Amino acid sequence: MTMSGLDLSRFEIVGESEADSRGRVALGRAGARPGRRYQIRINSDGVVVLVPVVSILEREMTVWENPHLAAEIRQGVQDAESGDTVDLGDFTQFATDPEDKA
Incomplete structure (x- = not known):
């Protein structure tokens, strides 16, 4: 399945998460660790991609x-x-x- 050119078949589904009252989403199941930094990308469909970065x-x-x-x-x-x-x-x-x- 693609979404505006994004091939979703290349991504593994690891769970669902709901944004809290401040818009935060828990990413522990996706492998996020405390202190890790991410570049946040979003496309016109609202698909958010987090890319690990080092500052x-x-x-x-x-x-x-x-x-x-x-x-x-x-x-x-x-x-x-x-x-x-x-x-x-x-x-x-x-x-x-x-x-x-x-």
Whole structure:
């Protein structure tokens, strides 16, 4: 069965749930776990699809938006894992937090 292009045969029915007075629906039977985040999508027929997502810090978006930077970071991690590094000495003199100097 399809509904506005959505192939419902690809989804398993795991139960029914009724919205409470605040519009909340329990999703435990569908595998929802406390703390898990979902992107919520809805089509013109009112079909709601929850897509599990992982949120990242906004400052880290630069890496996801810049493939060249991501490649440089992957190369740096690979170099570090293989021991291909250069010791530049002690940088504690540049620390601004007293705890960093310990």
